[in-house]
Amino acid sequence: MSKRIQLRQARRLVVKIGSALLTNDGRGLDVAALGLWVDQIAELVSAGVEVVIVSSGSVAEGMSRLGWTVRPEQLHELQAAAAVGQMGLVQTWEAQFKRHNRHTAQILLTHDDLSDRKRYLNARSTLRALLDFGVVPIVNENDTVVTDEIRFGDNDTLGALVANLIEADGLIILTDQLGLFDKDPRKNPDAQMVDERRASDSELDAMAAGGAGVLGRGGMQTKVRAARLAARSGAFTVIVGGRIENAIARLRDGESIGTLLLPEQGRIAARKQWLASHLQTRGKLTLDQGAVNVLCRGGRSLLPVGVKSISGQFRRGEMVSCVDETGKEIARGLINYDADEARAIAGRSSDRITEVLGYISDEEMIHRDNMVIV
Numbered sequence: 426m427s428k429r430i431q432l433r434q435a436r437r438l439v440v441k442i443g444s445a446l447l448t449n450d451g452r453g454l455d456v457a458a459l460g461l462w463v464d465q466i467a468e469l470v471s472a473g474v475e476v477v478i479v480s481s482g483s484v485a486e487g488m489s490r491l492g493w494t495v496r497p498e499q500l501h502e503l504q505a506a507a508a509v510g511q512m513g514l515v516q517t518w519e520a521q522f523k524r525h526n527r528h529t530a531q532i533l534l535t536h537d538d539l540s541d542r543k544r545y546l547n548a549r550s551t552l553r554a555l556l557d558f559g560v561v562p563i564v565n566e567n568d569t570v571v572t573d574e575i576r577f578g579d580n581d582t583l584g585a586l587v588a589n590l591i592e593a594d595g596l597i598i599l600t601d602q603l604g605l606f607d608k609d610p611r612k613n614p615d616a617q618m619v620d621e622r623r624a625s626d627s628e629l630d631a632m633a634a635g636g637a638g639v640l641g642r643g644g645m646q647t648k649v650r651a652a653r654l655a656a657r658s659g660a661f662t663v664i665v666g667g668r669i670e671n672a673i674a675r676l677r678d679g680e681s682i683g684t685l686l687l688p689e690q691g692r693i694a695a696r697k698q699w700l701a702s703h704l705q706t707r708g709k710l711t712l713d714q715g716a717v718n719v720l721c722r723g724g725r726s727l728l729p730v731g732v733k734s735i736s737g738q739f740r741r742g743e744m745v746s747c748v749d750e751t752g753k754e755i756a757r758g759l760i761n762y763d764a765d766e767a768r769a770i771a772g773r774s775s776d777r778i779t780e781v782l783g784y785i786s787d788e789e790m791i792h793r794d795n796m797v798i799v
């Protein structure tokens with residue numbers, strides 16, 4: 426049976442749109458095309474699918490606004506163009522979603538934000554809150570503080586990291602080709618499009634080795650790598666032509682367009698493996714019997730009220746071990762509070778967190794998505 430059914434079942438998606446598509450061959454943003462993607466995404470969101478957009482195009486739009494016809498070589502000039510262009514980029518997304526009465530939000534991220542545990546949880550909470558409010562987040566690299574993306578033109582990786590961050594079911598990469606071909610179709614007219622593969626398939630590397638288009642710079646290599654990264658949290662990736670009529674809607678209907686790259690394992694198994702790989706725990710939470718029962722039954726978060734005592738020094742986002750009153754390990758997970766804060770709210774009801782700490786970041790001590798039962 427075709428794996429395309431996965432697209433029909435997806436509840437949370439990241440849609441990444443590259444510079445090659447967004448920018449009308451370098452002449453500013455292609456507002457008409459952007460409007461058509463917004464129509465399809467707005468329909469998905471109304472049908473209950475959560476969508477985060479990773480949008481490139483700031484450098485190209487900035488160049489157009491500044492009247493530059495040649496892409497500058499100097500990094501600071503590229504960064505300046507990105508800062509100018511980002512304004513136009515988010516204005517355009519906002520105006521297009523407004524036609525559907527949908528709010529958008531600008532999120533600028535760096536790779537470091539996503540590898541630092543604390544910032545990872547902060548970014549994750551913000552994105553989750555936005556999705557809960559029915560807002561469509563528009564993500565781009567924060568080109569003012571880092572230069573990796575504009576140097577390598579690789580928002581594909583950012584798309585995959587966001588898919589990991591929000592535990593998306595899938596990553597849809599819209600590009601200027603119909604999909605991934607067995608060789609670069611620009612240089613090889615006989616190239617054949619790949620329909621479905623495992624993201625880990627090593628044959629994909631040779632296929633993608635052909636370089637990039639004129640505006641985008643990552644090419645298919647970064648897309649294949651992004652598919653492998655996305656697969657780490659169990660997400661599938663589709664590489665598909667953004668100019669195909671109704672591409673997003675047709676994918677959603679399970680139609681076989683573009684190239685589907687599949688993870689080895691499902692979302693939950695992948696997540697557990699990812700958590701299990703963080704072997705080093707920084708602290709220990711002793712739980713009361715009620716909390717142990719609830720966690721062992723599965724599918725529940727750990728609330729502060731079920732925590733009897735805490736040992737160790739840790740920061741928000743670090744891995745801690747949860748044990749029962751005999752010291753037997755029950756679970757491991759990424760904790761939402763620093764050790765001192767966790768001690769202050771342990772044993773208390775979540776509605777008292779604000780009173781005790783003066784703020785609340787999460788009702789849970791450890792969210793169920795960040796926990797693995799051992």
Ligand SMILES: Nc1ncnc2c1ncn2[C@@H]1O[C@H](COP(=O)(O)OP(=O)(O)O)[C@@H](O)[C@H]1O
Nearest residue numbers: 443444445600606608609635638641642643644
């Ligand atoms: N095997 C391949 N299949 C499809 N496209 C390929 C392949 N190898 C290289 N490419 C090139 O990758 C380009 C798309 O990547 P890129 O220019 O980085 O776009 P984007 O801005 O969408 O990320 C295509 O225009 C194509 O020339």
Ligand SMILES: N[C@@H](CCC(=O)OP(=O)(O)O)C(=O)O
Nearest residue numbers: 443444481482483484578580
């Ligand atoms: N962040 C920059 C560069 C990102 C970039 O070029 O990525 P992509 O075209 O998707 O491979 C921009 O928005 O122009």
